[in-house]
Amino acid sequence: MKLSNFNLSIENKKLLTDVNVEFSEGKINHILGKNGVGKSIFAKSLMLDNENITVIGSYSNVPEDITFNELRKVLIKKFDMNKVDHLCSILNISNIDEKIILKKLSDGQRQKIKILVFLLFDKDIIILDEVTNALDKTTSYEIYELFNDYIKKNPKKVILNITHNLSDLNNMDGEYYLFEDYDIKKYSNRKELIDLYINGGN
């Protein structure tokens, strides 16, 4: 996935200017950036411009006033049942109480259900926006395992992981980018990026 001379602004505020960057297929492309630089707006703009992109973030939700059983019925009608059940088993959500509406489930369970739904659509580019934010360690590790496994099995896909959580970088190998100064720059290794992100390179 290549962006050439990419510009992004919102209400006359520049967010990205003449960005030239390429995100690799078959890899998890981590994008770090401080609050307010426009990471989520970047994700939304990519998604709105391309039907082949799915975003899993706080602004892409599954209706929560349904039970998991009802949602599963809808998913099975649209997708292959084995595929749905396989993902449910990897995400460890097969045992969710099917009679409770999603709103009443834990944050982790709701996040996993969201991942299940949006991954099933099998888009070429998957953007994760703070996907492990506010989740406990066990759930985060389950999500890391899922995406590590997913990208191995789908080498033609591109995953962009927009995050603040440095644990994401430590648990999912990939490539590293920093969103700052109206640009997205690639860094050769994780240590260099983390150092720059935390200490500003000092």
Place this chain on the structure above:
Amino acid sequence: MFYLEFKRSIHNRTIIYLMTVTAVAFVMGWALPFSLEHITAIEYNYYMFSTYTVFTQFGFLLFGFVTSYFFNKDYKDKNTIFYSCFKISVLKYYMIKISILFIEELICIAGGLLIVGVLFDSLEYFLSSFLLYTAVVFQYFIVVGAISLIFKSLLISLGASIIYWISSIVIVSFGGICKYFAVFDASNSLYSHVEKYFSQGISVPAAEFTEPVIGFGLLLIIALIIIFGTSKKWIKKGL
């Protein structure tokens, strides 16, 4: 998706709100003649007409909130990407939502009329009242549903719906072609024919139904213009 929306309407209590406002309309239809006209007893036919009046004069307020809530909830909960992934267009989304509201309201009105029928030991006006009440409520769903697509906020949608409602009453008072803006309003001739039907048993002339048909046609055209006008921004609004 129809199945999912139906289930959602149960879990998020939309159906309970519909049942409640329908019950309120029936209670007002019974209570208002006692308080405003100081009558001591109410006949079945007069009660049916009184309830029809409540649906036509207070329906926008009663059904506006539940309709806006059912639509605006998806903006608030940021669900629009979910629908777009399922290839649900705004038009399809609107039609599914309106259908759910309409079907559930049909059941509520039928239930209310049956209870009233049992209490008065007559079902003479069941079918005519059922058709009239549902037609009146259907127009609210069409209008408020379309308005709720424009605005992200439930309160703004409600406010805009109320402004539309008040404007339509004012416009209708001018008569002529303006009467189509609120075909069921008391100032239109259909209302006086319905009154005669309930009080004297005189059938409403078939020609009188051309007004609602044209009125519904205009409302649907306005709704379609709104739907196609919001189609590009719909997903963005729900982000």
